[in-house]
Amino acid sequence: MEARDIARRSFEDHIRNNRYPGRGLVIGRSSVEDAWLILYWIMGRSENSRNRRFVAEGTTLRTAPHDASKVKDPSLIIYEAMLELPGVYIASNGDQTRTIHDAIRAGGGFDEALMTREREPDAPNYTPRISGMVDLRPGRHPATLSILKANAMDPMKTDRHTYRPAAPAPGFGYCITTYEGDGNPLPPYVDDPRLMPCAGTAQEVLDAYWGALDAENRISLALKRVADAGGPGKILVRNRYGD
Numbered sequence: 001m002e003a004r005d006i007a008r009r010s011f012e013d014h015i016r017n018n019r020y021p022g023r024g025l026v027i028g029r030s031s032v033e034d035a036w037l038i039l040y041w042i043m044g045r046s047e048n049s050r051n052r053r054f055v056a057e058g059t060t061l062r063t064a065p066h067d068a069s070k071v072k073d074p075s076l077i078i079y080e081a082m083l084e085l086p087g088v089y090i091a092s093n094g095d096q097t098r099t100i101h102d103a104i105r106a107g108g109g110f111d112e113a114l115m116t117r118e119r120e121p122d123a124p125n126y127t128p129r130i131s132g133m134v135d136l137r138p139g140r141h142p143a144t145l146s147i148l149k150a151n152a153m154d155p156m157k158t159d160r161h162t163y164r165p166a167a168p169a170p171g172f173g174y175c176i177t178t179y180e181g182d183g184n185p186l187p188p189y190v191d192d193p194r195l196m197p198c199a200g201t202a203q204e205v206l207d208a209y210w211g212a213l214d215a216e217n218r219i220s221l222a223l224k225r226v227a228d229a230g231g232p233g234k235i236l237v238r239n240r241y242g243d
Helices: 003-016 096-105 110-115 202-212
Strands: 022-029 033-041 052-057 060-067 080-085 088-093 128-137 142-149 158-161 172-177 194-197 218-227 233-239
Touching: 003 172, 003 194, 003 202, 022 128, 022 142, 033 088, 033 128, 033 202, 033 233, 052 172, 052 218, 052 233, 060 218, 080 096, 080 172, 080 218, 088 096, 096 110, 096 128, 110 128, 110 142, 128 172, 142 172, 202 218, 202 233
Parallel strands: none
Antiparallel strands: 022 033, 022 172, 033 218, 052 060, 060 080, 080 088, 088 128, 128 142, 142 158, 172 194, 218 233
16 A cells, blocks of 8 residues: 555544544644644543643744633643754643753753653543654754553553654654544554645645544644754644634
8 A cells, every 4th residue: 555545544544534533743744845844733522621722922832721710720731732942843742842842952852851751640541641853953863753651551650652753755744642532531542653644735734634633622733834954943823712
């Protein structure tokens, strides 16, 4: 099967026809320019989870409440989702974005930073922490993805998976999500990063994923475009509430 067919099938099965893949992260390459694309989205089933939106402030993406008066527990829903350093572009589904950023700024590394973190403490789901990085510094591997999830035998322990796939071809990306689908408790993501399409302009890619995510549960989606030459990333945002 050709890569295009694999990516299309992954997109249809895991995104378009999946009621609840949860939060998702894609690191890919543009098909129309020399640039990297970092997509991140959030979904929600509860009122607290749905009461959010993305706010882009320069090169930083953060979550914010749509209605501050309705926030019940901000600990796992309000965080910086995208941060960057010179040549380094980080995204994640929690405050480990800051953990990775600060570790790299101090001379440390991606893996070292995540060794200090665990899966989320939201029993019985124990939501995985998903993180990604595009590293354009000389001599570095450009794409990294990570998932920290509860051990199947003892959910108080964390399994750690880091992936450093080869740079995808233009128009393709690698995706991880927090869940395989809907359920109670929610089933954690189990696969290696799935190949996904990233064809078209940055806006077209953002629109394609937004249109495929379940309309009842999608909350916000952002795409950061990073030129091959580096420099500040540019963020596009789509919100269910509060655009």
